[in-house]
Amino acid sequence: MYYEYWNLKKSPFDNVPDPTMYAACHTSMESAIAETQFAIEEGEDCLSVIVGDVGLGKTMSIRIVIDSLESEKYKIALVTNPSTTFVQILREIIGQITGKPCGERKKDDLLEIFNRLLFEASDEGKKVLIFIDEANVMSPKKLEDLRLLTNMQEDSRNLFTMVLVGQMELAKRLEHPKKANFFQRIGTYCRIEKIPTVEQLKTYVETRLQSAGGSGKIFADDSFHAMWECSEHGVPRLINKICKLSLKAGETNELTEIDGDIIRQIGDRFKKIMRPAGTKRRQRKHHENETAPEPVKEFERYSEANLKDQGEKPVEPVVETEVPLEPVLCLQNDGDKTLLHESECPGDKEMSECTDVMTKEEFAVHDGIEQKIGMFPEGARFADEQTHSEYAVIDEEEQDEVNIGGRSFQLDISSSLIEQARASDQDQCNKLAGAIAAQALRKNSELTKVAASVDPVPIWNEIKKFVLCKISG
8 A cells, every 4th residue: 555655554644534633733623623512511502503615624523523522421413414304314313313213204203202302311311412514405494494403402401402514505594694593593603714824734744644653754844835835725635635646656656755846746637637627508599790798717796897898787696606607698587688607597407508598689589470578567467367376386396387378387496496596685586586487488488379469578477476486485
């Protein structure tokens, strides 16, 4: 093995949450561990939260916390896949607490079992601890269900503590004004950052080498500055990857020391490996007199100056991302065409082709039929005057059958898209619903083929209203 070449007993830089490899030099991680331990052992808090970007040590932190606890004082459940239903999460928690699979499938019965287990643990002098990793994948509805669990406490003390760990999406949800009742119940709220300095990075690397049985010098002094640059200034997961590849390269080339040049070579290769591959996207069809938007070179907020030449209104981005993406054209709730960043457009498969959604001008010519635009105000109804309750809806997991004007079609709205919408404000929900409605109308052109007098705009409005009802819950 490559690590034996360096006189090590085991691999020092595997990206696994091994508490024995913990290096107590990562300031924000140390604080998160200490505050979470306090919330459990002394603070009597019902909720504790740890957030941070990818690769910073969140999972390692909760493993260290769990290992530090006295097993005779606690009953512990660790949920590592909270993307399942709330019922499945409850079954997982109950199964881990009791030590046997939980066969119950009804939510009310599961809540009763969980409540009983809390009091049984209390009678035994123990406290229940629930750790949920990757909590950022949970929907707002599941987070609310978890909040309601915290009501199962005694008047004088908390019977359990729940620790939520996740990426920054979790922080955005918890800090949303609509989640104030959840946020106020959080006892400790920690954010793990990158390793802050080159010196602490050096301590991190050398500590892990010592934990793996190393005693001599392996990395030259100039290598740590190179690591700092190649690891995006202190991301532990990237540090581990670069160091591991460097040690393997050193063994292959029979080196006695890893210097900065080796680190930079590995780092450059690693960047090339990890650079996102270009994705093919179907080009939007443009009219003869219409100019396609130029791709942007970096992600930035669109200002009036940026959009002045296109006659557009500035739109604030919904989600910021470090990956530069091409702008696309999406339909807003007012029917106007607005230049948006791709991160603002609806996600998932059903909207992957959102570059093809129609504008009001494009509605005007549908299958060669000239229509009048502007005769229907926003929210106008058409002949059938259907209400939302009159829509035919089959409540399946991710698909609805919508009936408009006596014609039915399938509308796919995934749970993740609904989750995205419910975490957004009303304006963004309107934009999302408008884009989905336009996409649905484009895919179901038969809705406008009944007669030459059918105007697609009010039909689009009806579909949009249905979508708004669906995604707003």
